[in-house]
Amino acid sequence: MRSIWAMTRANLKMSLRNRQALFWNLAFPALFILIFGAVFGRGLKIDINVGLIEPLNGYGEQVAAAMSSTSAFTVTRGSQEAELAALEAGTRSVVLAFPGPGDPPAATIYSGPMTDPNSAVAQSAVREVLLAASGSALPVTISAETVNAAQISFMDTFLPGILAMSLMNSGIIGLSTAFVNYRERGILRRIKVTPFPLTSFIFARVLSQVLMAVLQSVILVGMAWALFDFRPRGNLTVIFLTILIGALAFLAIGFAISGISPNAETAASYANLITFPMLFLSGIFFSMSNAPAWLQPITKVLPLPYLVEALRSVMTYGHGLSAIWIDLVVLLGVFAVAMVIAVRFFRWDSRSA
Amino acid sequence: MAIDAAVGTSATPSPKPPMIEAHGLVKRYGTHVAVDHLDLVVHDGEIFGILGPNGAGKTTTLEMLEGLRPPDEGTIRVAGFDPARSPNEVKRVVGVQLQSTSLFDYLTISELVALFAALYNADGSPERVTRLIDQVGLGEKRDARIDQLSGGQRQRVAIALALVNDPKVVFLDEPTTGLDPAARRTLWSTVQGIRDAGTTVVLTTHYMEEADVLCDRVAVMDRGKIVACDTPARLVDALAADATVRARVTGDLPMDDLRALPGALRVECISPGDRCEEITITTDDAQGTLVGLLALADRARVPLAGLTTRQATLEDVFLSMTGRAWEDEPTEAAPEQPTGRRGRRRGGKVG
Missing domain, CATH: 3.40.190 (D-Maltodextrin-Binding Protein; domain 2)
Structure with missing residues (x-):
């Protein structure tokens, strides 16, 4: 337990000191909130x-x-x-x-x-x-x-989308690049020669990733609260649960990508290939209800729209668990499938064994 | 040709059981045999070096001993444990510095050492962390982040991490590769300090000088095999030729006379024109050859210029064992120090 907690703490420290990751996970979504909030936030109120x-x-x-x-x-x-x-x-x-x-x-x-x-x-x-x-x-x-x-202000519907985006980015991009990096630089091999088990190493990573997701959410919501009078309407526990499940689903995808990518460049392109379309097909920046019919089924197989919908349902409209349980089940399914792929393709080493 | 790597133990049995014993190790990558029926014995408390050019199989050998790679054939015992059967026991008693491992960039040295102490369930108190960092000579840097350190400092951090669990044996894979000569010397004294504190050290290197100066015993490795294994001094002494004599000549010296010089084993001659301009004599009696050469030149009234003698080094050992010249990056000038300081602790035992 002591070793898991020490690893988790070290992960958190490293996340907070990694400026590039901080930019993508915090500054980037915060910038979206500021810009979109300034342009549309006041106009509609x-x-x-x-x-x-x-x-x-x-x-x-x-x-x-x-x-x-x-x-x-x-x-x-x-x-x-x-x-x-x-x-x-x-x-x-x-x-x-x-x-x-x-x-x-x-x-x-x-x-x-x-x-x-x-x-x-x-x-x-x-x-x-x-x-x-x-x-x-x-x-x-x-x-x-x-x-x-x-x-219902602009920010009320915009913020849950941006929150979902930041959870996706830190999960998929953040985790996959970090892990491939650890593998390429031999850090995983160094961990392997300690008695610290792989399961504990992954668990510590998941734990720190989830804690970062919560911190990220608090900061983004707090910013929208202070600057654009955003007030989440739903039950805080349900909101927390949704954030947690969303974070798990996307970090598992990040794990899976790090497993199947031979190197950092491939991992980055896979991660972008997955996150980029989702960003625009998830109704974060514009509604997908007016999109052509052939695009609609695609949004049904992407995980991000489910998280956006669940977060909006709870935060914007104040609905309860009964309104979003299907979304949560889908996200948990994504977590399970991605985790199986991640464990199946996990490698300590970028060289052959 | 002496191929038996376990020569050291078979001649004079060590009072303690060996720290590491490996027999018949084989590792193949596809059709390529990286390690080819290798035997080695490492004694308790020595610095054991595996010297070889790149691609000789040094790292693969080390990784099999560490338990990172299972051998295809052969048996290993490290501090009494089999890495294949009891990987966790081995992990607890060995410390490992992997080749070119980078570390978590965003942690400070203290944080990193404390983290690894926790991963080993070892004492990670601030006092112990400080002591470990002092031991590798990074005391004043303890709060610096890893990404602010030089290559030599990072290697010393990696060594501090290898010591975090108070191991019985430490594996260092090319600890000084890429370091400048000053950083390399600093690291050598760190490694000697570890040995003096009672920990066995096994390291790989492709620097002749490093093997010569730092190691108590050296296994010379080539193409997956150990071609010679002894103290550096004895390896050199065992050579038929122990020195070369070189000179530029400005007149004619008969080749037959040169070959007849005392101790001369081989005479080479560089002759751009039709005349011999530079001679190289390989000898097992440097003094005799030198005296004879001077007398010969005197009699023939041929002036000698740029007369040098060079003691044989591990490079010559490699050449004589493999029949090939050392192909690695050129090493620095052969060490000037006398050989007496080698094998300080075990010199009397090995043989």
Whole structure:
């Protein structure tokens, strides 16, 4: 036990000191969260400051009521000078004036420079409310839609995908390159002449890999929490279990690759060959529901989509174990098959025996 | 030709049982016979060197003794255990430094030594770790990471790891290959320190000088066989010729007179033109040959230039045993030291 723990601790130390691995396992996914979060994260969380110039006619009051009933708009009333000044200062996205008696309905939209993407979004949202309020359709239907969109943010669906990606990368790429490297450089042979058994060596590696996966998850989730108000909705134990099973499935694939690859170059190309398509066919960056029919079956045989789906189901929608057990069983199956291949093809030595 | 590698023991029985005994070892890779019916005996407490050119089968032999490779034929006993039958017992009593093993780059020396202590279930306390690192002369580097060390320092770390389980015998596979001469000498004194502390050392090398200076006994290996095995001094002494005399001549010296010089065994002559310009005389009586040559040159009034004599080395042993010149990278100049310091501990016993 002491030797297994010592090996695990050494593995963890080495993982934390390996800058290249840290980049792929932590900095790379973190960068995705930052970039995508900055571009899309705020845009979808609609919060539009609208200024209404008093006095309001009947149509104006109808628009004001429609806007107040959704959380997407923050409505302020004021004099023309005050509101236009606020628009210039940037504290209003859009300012509306309602000239005349309100029948036929008419409105003037004052807005900031169109180069600001938020201003464009705000204008189109305001136009929609104006149209709705003027016609026969009830404004209530619009506000209901807006409320839903505001609740599940971009980050809510994006983060579980990125988390799955980082688990895949550290498992498949990280473990396979590390192991082939150990073998090529004779480190495995050196371990072999100690009384430390192979099973313990592999167990220590699995243990440290899983601990790293948990650390990785905590950091990525914590980052999204702090910067983009991400809040996982599901049960923490179920989330943990999903992360654990996902990490196991991918590290087993990494083991298998290290076993069947004759050298580091081959291992790297196998690892990329497997991870790259999965990255884009797993619905992390865009939904696969619009993909052509012939692509759909492929996503069903790749392990990553199952982990993405399970993590989203739990973290984004707060579902329980009953909703994701099939995904987990598939991932455990992947773990078992890959592990059998890994043990079957394991070699201490890159030379012939 | 002396092929019996166990000569050392058969002549004078050692009071203790040998640390390592191997008989009839054979290892084949496909049709290639890497190790060909090899016998060897390593005594307790000696530095035993296996000297041979690249591809002679040194590493394969060592790996069979360590239990890393099963022999196709033959028997091995290491500290009383058979590596094939009791691999774990052997692993506990041997320390191993593998050829060109690199180590976990991202650990410090202390961390690495402590890790290996744990893998052996040996004492890995900070005091012991420090002592082991001091023993290989890396005391001030103990908190440096492996990837910051030079090649010689890494080899010394590998040796510290080989000592972590207090082994009875340490195997070092080409410990100084690729090191500069200064680092090589530092490592030699480390290895001698290990031997002086009572641990048997078995090492392979393709450096003549290393075998000569460092080893108590040397097995000269070629093409999977041990062609000679004794102390370096006795190996050289056993040669028919123990020196060569060389000189440039600027006149005519009759070949017959040269061949008739006292002790002369073979006379070679380099003659770019029709005249003999440089002569090389292989001799078993350097003094007699030299005196005779000087008298001969004097009588013929032929000036001699660049007169040198060279004592025979293990290189000549290899040449005489295999009939082939040493094909490896050239070794440095033959050591200047007298042979008396060789076989310090066992010199009287082996023979």
